[in-house]
Amino acid sequence: MTTHTLSYEMVGFTKVSIVLASIFTIIGNAAAAPAPLETDVDKLIIAGVGLPKASELGLTVEDLKKPAPAVDHLFMRSPAPEKDLAKRFDPQCWGDPKCTRGDATNCYNYLNGLGGTSCVTSGYIQMCRSGGCGWYGRSLFGGTVSSSCYNVALGGAWVLTNCQGNYLAGANAAYGNGNLVVEIHP
Template sequence: MKLLSLAFLVLPGVLSRGLPSPLSNNQQPSPIGIADKVIVSAAAKAPNGEDAQSSNYDIQCNSNNATPLNWDDLWSCWNEIYNRGDALCAANPSGRFCEKGAVKISGTSYFGKNTASTCRAVANGLSAIWEKCRYTDQIGRAIYLGGSNAAYGNGELIVHAQNNWVAVLPSL
């Protein structure tokens, strides 16, 4: 996958609210197409040439037996967190960043201390989770599993994407 510089990327209709779009409504890209353009690879380099992701944390995916995440809820949380921009998303030593439907996005401190990153950095860490923690089922649908990853550029803030619902078993 080719990484694009976000500084020069205009995403019609979703992240560029209020900007004119050269595409008609029937040509708007699907959410997954937009997400693919903003994925930040764990191997990405920061402007100073150092690894953007800390080497002390590798992306972790829940097992394939885990309940998958709802794409609409996941995408909605990503948008909400990303659109907070340079505001801080803090884990003191843990914090919730978004809950939509059956999806919960939270963060914890790798070292158990207070930490924070820009919410945009948290969203980019989240997008790497859904890029790595997805598979295609037997009929070709993309299935997204929860997982965890460091916020972009901050290996101390671990972002978690998980299913937020709890099954209530009937009493016997």
């Protein structure tokens, strides 16, 4: 092998090395691109004060879109109503203004995803907002009141189950706590 042949082989090797290095640099830069500051799921849900973002719970857009379950069986009174505790709040469906069922469902799934986290209200607070729909909490008799966010979601699920149409508004007590009223409306 002559020196002349060796230099052509080195030039060929160097060109291939430069091309490969360039490709790896491009791939590396793409992988190192900064993550978006806000995920799509966090654009759908505005969490209430002190509550974590939907992404912090590991929820996805698909999780938020799942339909709420039918919950009427949870709110039924026994066949012997005289043995029931006095009911504090009667669930209601309201007229206009209303919010979309999809936005209301997003908040249901978010609050349900909070599980045993306490949803606390003193006065009137927004617990969740999605699009043009808010889930609000208020104390029926004043003062500070709380329930697990899961039970708040169950109370609101009554509105989703019983208020007909693609637009809705209404209120129900949190499951198991007739003093915490959950209102769903714009």
